[in-house]
Amino acid sequence: MAAEQGVAALQAILQTEAPHLLEKREKKERREGLPELKNAVKGKVVLRFAPNPNGPLSFGHARGIVINGNYAKEWDGELILRFDDTDTVVKPPLPSAYDQIPEEAEWLLGFKPHRVVIASEQIPHYYEHAIKMLEEKFGYICQCSGEDFKEYRVTKTECPCRSNSRELNLELWGKMNDGTFVPGDAVVRVKTSMDLKNPALRDWPALRIQNTAQHPHPRPSIGSKYRVWPLLDFQSAVEDHMQGVTHIIRGKDLMDSTRKQTLLYEHFGWTYPETMYWGRVKVHEWGGFSTSQMRRDIEAGLFSGWDDPRLPTLRALRKTGITADALRDFWVELGVTQKDISVPLSTLYSHNTKSIDDDAPRLSFIRDPVNLTLKGEHPNKVSVEVHPNHPSRGMRHFDVTNNSIWVEKQDLDKSEIRLKGFANIAIENQKGNPITAKIGSVERNDRRPIIHWLPDSGKTKATLMLAEDGEIKHFEGLIEAHSYPHGTMVQIERIGYARVLDDSTLIFTHS
RNA sequence: GCUCGUAUAGUGUAGUGGCCCAUCAUGAAGGACUCUCAUUCCUUCGACCCGGGUUCAAAUCCCGGUACGAGCACCA
Known part of the structure; x- marks a missing residue:
């Protein structure tokens, strides 16, 4: 056709029939920085970084701050620093962390997080939503033991408590709160479906009782004020909605959490934020890092403190001369892939050399x-x-x-x-x-x-x-x-x- | 066991069907510069997990396998 009528005629037809074919395909260029954020609107993006304040921030936390912070900056949006401090028994908060974490986050980001939210101060809001769940019957109070429920879960059997009346649920809710029930006696569950493919999602627990007389919350204003506490999936889901979070970027270990929360959002009629995940990172020289373990080791005198240069905490890295720039470059370069990776410290050091050599006398x-x-x-x-x-x-x-x-x-x-x-x-x-x-x-x-x-x-x-x-x-x-x-x-x-x-x-x- | 996810040079990473005998960084080796084994610069090395399928065309899509990881807590 091109030979008979000329290229111009061909182009004319294409122009009307399929103009996109004529667009010049640009040479693929290497993407710089972080991947595109889906459905993001300039100025309307709200992200959050939500650590448990059971210690100062570690190297691993830096990823959450850097990635979320960079997106917030790139999209002219907001970064919320949220303390997920709803456990007083297994991973109790450390009072000093409430002051240290914002300071460390600012050092790392170069700007202050736009909002700070403390989950333990939001309990009344979580209660409101829990009650709504019970009233509208998409939640119920389950008095089965953990063992029994596990059995129901694996056999796809509905727990008998599932059919509690609205009135009974509200009565039991009262007993959870007034001290009639003790930890283990009852838990609030979200109704999903017992034949969901993924057993982890079946009627997941949303709130439980903690013995706050014996394990008071370390914040004096909270202390033993509440007996019923939300679990992460519920607290985080409700809080994200209240804060208007638009994008959640977190570890892929929380993938099932997203699914649980999406089911809850459907009950409430809310829309779940866009979500991205990163995989697990290990540093060759360090192995993994657990804040709880470090805390025990410090208390046992194995390390001199949170800034002991052998520890992978932000304080320690900062003390030994790793700059915030180097950490930011390092995490941005790793990106947000879901691969589990193991990186050598030399990669971080190479970023650090670039960051300090020109200034260092x-x-x-x-x-x-x-x-x-x-x-x-x-x-x-x-x-x-x-x-x-x-x-x-x-x-x-x-x-x-x-x-x-x-x-x-x-x-x-x-x-x-x-x-x-x-x-x-x-x-x-x-x-x-x-x-x-x-x-x-x-x-x-x-x-x-x-x-x-x-x-x-x-x-x-x-x-x-x-x-x-x-x-x-x-x-x-x-x-x-x-x-x-x-x-x-x-x-x-x-x-x-x-x-x-x-x-x-x-x-x-x-x- | 059930469920979910991931697989590109030594280590990270780009790549969403033709631009890819695959990008960039780091690493290693060599060299230039330099009165530091630093910095900077140059050169070289080195990879699409395996097997099928779809297609004119597959790193890219589909299926199967394998490996690794995560969840299945009244932790976060």
Whole structure:
């Protein structure tokens, strides 16, 4: 056809019949950043991050904050920080976490979460919905034991309590609340269907009784005020609706939770938010991380606190010099795939290097220091750059008038070495006391190894702290005199990056 | 056991039927620059789980298998 009538005629037909075929297909480009958020409207997106405040945030929590926070920012929406603190027995909240978590979230995000919601303060709302459920008979109070109900669930049998009248349910609800019933006596269930394919969804439990006399809620204003408490699936579902959450992005372990909640939303006539999931992440060097376990270990004295550099908490990472930028880049790069993955720490470190190297001033730190006495002619003043890529930041000045310097013991393996920025030397007597070194050329005139060093006059005793193989090691050494404030990220030449903790302590970040 | 989910280089990741003898990052190896084993830059290496099917055309869709993970708590 093209041959007979020309390409133009063909194009004309296509133009009217199927214009989309004529659209230029652009070369596929690699997507940058996070995947597209479905059904998102600029300015109308509401997301949430909902940790249990049973401890400060861990590395894993950072994913929830970063991903949800980035979407909120990208869509000009809101991020809710919600404390899911409805369990006082199994994973009781830690009072200090209520202040620490918002602070940590802000550090990580670079902005404050737009709203903070505390579930334990919303109990009356959950009760309203529970009562509505009982009144409208899509919920019921079940007095079966856990064992018995399990049997009903697997055999797809309806529990006898399912047919309770509205009046009986409300009466039983009263008994749950007034203390007649104790934990285990009764639970509120959502009616779904006992022959649902997935057994996990069959008449799932929504609220239960907790012994808050014995296990009061740690928030003083709540304490033992309530006996009946919502379970996660119910609390989260109701709260998401009340807050107008539009998108939920969370771990795929909560997939069944979504299905349970969708069934509840159908009863209430609500529309469930768009949902995305990520898979499980392990870090090669750490394995998994459980807040509850860390809490026990800290209380048992195995770790010095939540910022112990061996722990995968945000506080610890921050203390050792991992930046919020690096963490954000790291999590965005992993994206929101449902794959279960295991990443090496080197990936995080590589992001961190990018984030800190350009700013980090260089310092000389001598582990295992050995004193050398210099022999021969040499200048008394030596200058090296604060940062080799930024001459404008000035020089570091070393005074070697007294001929006394310090080097690392392991660098004396070779006798022909060059002191960085200074001079070639030849070690004269390895075992001597003092060890002497003869000054050679001040100009660099060969390819001998270059080592870092310190003049005796410009040194300070210092400790380099390092978390490795589950223990904390302290290297006593000498640090170049400096006046960087606590918290400054520095690069210790030939060793790696470190953070200034105090006047005499550095903590090693990574190499 | 039942239910759900996932499978692309060593590790992550892009890719929604032709642009893919597959993207980017990280890693490893080599090199350039550099008075740090840093940073930066360059080069090289390396993958679509297996088997069927649909189609002119499959990493992409369907079915089966395998592997891994999660849920089946009066935890979150």
